[in-house]
Amino acid sequence: xxxxxxxxAGMVGRKLTEALVRSGEVGGKPIARLTxxxxxxxxxxxxxxxxxxxxxxxxxxxxxxxLVGKRPDLIFHLAAIVSGEAEADFEKGYRINLDGxxxxxxxxxxxxxxxxxxxxxxxxxxxxxxxxxxxxxxxxEFFSTPLTSYGTQKAIGELLLNDYSRKGFVxxxxxxxxxxxxxxxxxxxxxxxxxxxxxxxxxxxxxxxLPVSRDVRHWFASPRAAVGFLLHxxxxxSAALGWRRTVSAxxxxxxxGEEIEALRRxxxxxxxxxxxxxxxxxxxxxxxxxxRNFDTRRALALGFVAERSMDEIIRAHVEDELxxxxxx
Amino acid sequence: xxxxxxxxAGMVGRKLTEALVRSGEVGGKPIARLTxxxxxxxxxxxxxxxxxxxxxxxxxxxxxxxLVGKRPDLIFHLAAIVSGEAEADFEKGYRINLDGxxxxxxxxxxxxxxxxxxxxxxxxxxxxxxxxxxxxxxxxEFFSTPLTSYGTQKAIGELLLNDYSRKGFVxxxxxxxxxxxxxxxxxxxxxxxxxxxxxxxxxxxxxxxLPVSRDVRHWFASPRAAVGFLLHxxxxxSAALGWRRTVSAxxxxxxxGEEIEALRRxxxxxxxxxxxxxxxxxxxxxxxxxxRNFDTRRALALGFVAERSMDEIIRAHVEDELxxxxxx
Numbered sequence: 001x002x003x004x005x006x007x008x009a010g011m012v013g014r015k016l017t018e019a020l021v022r023s024g025e026v027g028g029k030p031i032a033r034l035t036x037x038x039x040x041x042x043x044x045x046x047x048x049x050x051x052x053x054x055x056x057x058x059x060x061x062x063x064x065x066x067l068v069g070k071r072p073d074l075i076f077h078l079a080a081i082v083s084g085e086a087e088a089d090f091e092k093g094y095r096i097n098l099d100g101x102x103x104x105x106x107x108x109x110x111x112x113x114x115x116x117x118x119x120x121x122x123x124x125x126x127x128x129x130x131x132x133x134x135x136x137x138x139x140x141e142f143f144s145t146p147l148t149s150y151g152t153q154k155a156i157g158e159l160l161l162n163d164y165s166r167k168g169f170v171x172x173x174x175x176x177x178x179x180x181x182x183x184x185x186x187x188x189x190x191x192x193x194x195x196x197x198x199x200x201x202x203x204x205x206x207x208x209x210l211p212v213s214r215d216v217r218h219w220f221a222s223p224r225a226a227v228g229f230l231l232h233x234x235x236x237x238s239a240a241l242g243w244r245r246t247v248s249a250x251x252x253x254x255x256x257g258e259e260i261e262a263l264r265r266x267x268x269x270x271x272x273x274x275x276x277x278x279x280x281x282x283x284x285x286x287x288x289x290x291x292r293n294f295d296t297r298r299a300l301a302l303g304f305v306a307e308r309s310m311d312e313i314i315r316a317h318v319e320d321e322l323x324x325x326x327x328x
Numbered sequence: 329x330x331x332x333x334x335x336x337a338g339m340v341g342r343k344l345t346e347a348l349v350r351s352g353e354v355g356g357k358p359i360a361r362l363t364x365x366x367x368x369x370x371x372x373x374x375x376x377x378x379x380x381x382x383x384x385x386x387x388x389x390x391x392x393x394x395l396v397g398k399r400p401d402l403i404f405h406l407a408a409i410v411s412g413e414a415e416a417d418f419e420k421g422y423r424i425n426l427d428g429x430x431x432x433x434x435x436x437x438x439x440x441x442x443x444x445x446x447x448x449x450x451x452x453x454x455x456x457x458x459x460x461x462x463x464x465x466x467x468x469e470f471f472s473t474p475l476t477s478y479g480t481q482k483a484i485g486e487l488l489l490n491d492y493s494r495k496g497f498v499x500x501x502x503x504x505x506x507x508x509x510x511x512x513x514x515x516x517x518x519x520x521x522x523x524x525x526x527x528x529x530x531x532x533x534x535x536x537x538l539p540v541s542r543d544v545r546h547w548f549a550s551p552r553a554a555v556g557f558l559l560h561x562x563x564x565x566s567a568a569l570g571w572r573r574t575v576s577a578x579x580x581x582x583x584x585g586e587e588i589e590a591l592r593r594x595x596x597x598x599x600x601x602x603x604x605x606x607x608x609x610x611x612x613x614x615x616x617x618x619x620r621n622f623d624t625r626r627a628l629a630l631g632f633v634a635e636r637s638m639d640e641i642i643r644a645h646v647e648d649e650l651x652x653x654x655x656x
Contacts, residue, residue: 090495131571143471145490145572152491156484162473163480167418243459244473 007078174246211280335406502574539608
C-alpha cells in the first residue's frame with residue numbers, strides 16, 4: 001500500500017514514520033510506498049519501501065492535488081500551525097489549518113471524480129475544540145466552543161471531515177490528541193512545555209522550571225500512545241463511527257504533583273530536586289482554561305489504548321528516548 | 329445609520345425590510361441608508377432613507393468587499409443556499425454558505441485594518457446544525473452534529489462568527505431560526521413546506537396535502553417573530569453572549585395535529601376538510617431526522633420573544649397576509 005504523511009517532519013510524524021518502517025505493514029498489508037510531506041523535507045528512513053520526501057506548503061495552489069494525484073491508500077494529515085502561532089498570526093493559522101485541510105479534502109473529492117477513490121484519511125484534531133467552563137470530565141457529547149483560533153480551525157476540520165465522509169468522498173477518522181508527555185527534544189516556548197520539561201530534563205540530570213502549582217490537573221498521553229492512536233485510526237472499521245468521525249482519544253488525567261511523584265519513584269529524590277518552582281502568572285492563566293479530564297468511553301469501545309499511569313508514561317520515555325538509562 | 333441586508337429578496341429579508349422602513353429606526357437611531365443585496369435585485373421600498381438595491385453573488389471575487397467598503401453600521405446576513413439545494417449541489421452550497429460567509433467576515437476584518445470598524449453582524453444560522461438522535465428538548469449546550477452539508481456550513485459559520493467576534497474583528501450575533509410558519513406565497517417543494525401549506529391554503533379556501541401523520545412534532549415561529557428575532561439581535565448587548573455568539577431562538581413545539589386543531593378553532597371544520605392526508609414515505613423519512621423541541625432559556629433570558637400558541641401564529645398570518653380575512 002501507499003501511505004502519505006502530511007506533517008511528517010514534526011515529532012509525531014517522525015515517530016509515526018519510524019513505527020511504520022519498523023512494522024513494514026499496516027493492517028496486514030505491506031507498505032510499498034511512503035510519501036513524507038512537510039514544509040521542510042523530513043529525513044528519509046531506511047526501508048525497502050519506495051520513499052519520497054517532499055517540502056511543500058499544503059495550502060499552496062495545487063499542493064494538495066499533487067499529493068493526492070498519486071492516489072495514496074492511507075493519508076495521515078498531521079500538519080498544523082500550533083495554537084500559539086495560530087493565535088498570533090490569524091491569517092497563517094486559517095490558511096494552513098483551515099484552507100490546507102479543506103484543500104486536501106477537495107483534492108480527494110476531485111480525484112474521486114476521475115475514477116473511484118476512497119482513501120482512509122486520519123486527521124489529528126485537538127482538545128482545543130473545547131472551551132471552558134468544563135465539567136469534571138468532558139464526555140463524547142460535550143459541545144465544541146473553542147476559545148482560540150486554532151481550536152476553531154480544528155473544530156471546522158472535524159465538521160468538514162464528517163460531511164465529506166457522509167457524502168462518500170473520503171473515509172475519514174479524526175482523533176483529538178491529549179497533550180503529549182514526555183515530549184522529546186529541547187525545552188520549547190509552548191505554554192504546555194513544562195508538563196514535559198519537568199520530567200525530561202531531570203531524567204537527564206538537568207534542571208527544569210515549574211511555572212504552575214502542583215495541583216494543576218491536565219490530560220496526557222505518551223508519544224508512543226499517540227502513534228498507537230494513529231495506527232489504530234488507520235485500520236479500524238469506520239462504520240462503527242457513524243457520521244461522527246472524530247473521537248477524543250483516551251489518556252491519563254494527572255496533576256503536576258502526580259507527575260513529580262512518579263518521577264520520584266522512577267528516578268529518585270535527586271531528580272525531583274532538579275525541578276525549580278517559579279510561578280509564571282501568564283502560564284497559570286492560560287493553563288486554567290485547558291481541559292483537565294475526559295470520559296472517553298467511545299474511543300475505548302473502539303479499541304484505542306492509552307497509558308493508565310504516569311509511571312508507564314515516564315518508562316515509555318526512558319525506553320524510547322534514553323535507551324533505558326536514567327540520569328544523563 | 330446605514331444598514332446592509334444580504335439576502336434581502338428572500339421572504340425573511342423582504343419582511344425585515346418592511347419592518348425597518350415602517351419604524352424608520354433601529355435602537356433609537358434613524359435609518360439614513362439602506363443597502364439591499366441579493367442574487368436578484370430586491371424591490372426598493374418607499375422610504376425617506378437612501379436605498380440602494382444590488383444584484384450580486386456574495387461569493388464572487390470582490391463582492392463582499394464592495395458591500396463592506398461602504399462601512400454599514402449594521403449588517404444582516406440572511407443569504408443562503410437552502411438545505412435541499414446545498415445537499416444536491418455540494419460545490420454551490422459550500423461556495424455560498426461557507427465561502428460567502430467567510431468572505432463577508434474577511435471583508436469586515438480587512439476594512440477594520442484601514443480604520444477602526446466594528447459593525448454588528450446578525451447571522452441567521454439554523455436548527456440544522458443539530459443531528460439526530462435528539463433529547464426531548466435540545467438545550468443551549470447540545471452538541472452540533474449536522475447530518476447535511478447545509479447544517480455543516482451553518483455550524484462552520486457559527487464557529488467563524490465566534491472567532492472573529494472574540495478577536496475583535498466584528499460584533500457578531502447569530503440566531504438559529506425555527507421553521508417559519510405560516511410561510512406566505514405558493515406551496516413549494518421544500519420538504520418542510522407542508523407545515524405551512526396545511527394552514528395557508530385552507531385559510532384561503534384551497535386544498536392542501538398532508539404527507540405525514542398528525543403526531544409529527546416540530547419547532548415553529550411566525551415570520552413576524554423571525555423579524556422580531558433579527559431586530560432584537562441587532563440591538564442587544566452582545567457582551568451578554570460571551571464568545572458563544574449564536575443562540576437557538578425561542579419557538580413553539582407543536583404537532584401537526586395541534587396545527588390542525590388551531591386551524592379548526594380559527595377557520596372552522598370547513599377549512600380543516602380541505603386538508604387531504606396522503607402519506608409520502610420520502611418526506612416522512614426526512615422529517616423523522618428533524619428536531620422537535622428546544623429548551624431556549626438562554627435566548628429567553630436575552631429577551632428574544634416567540635409565539636406561545638399555534639393560534640397566535642395563525643392569527644399573525646391572517647393579520648399580516650390576509651388583511652384579517654379568512655376563507656379566500
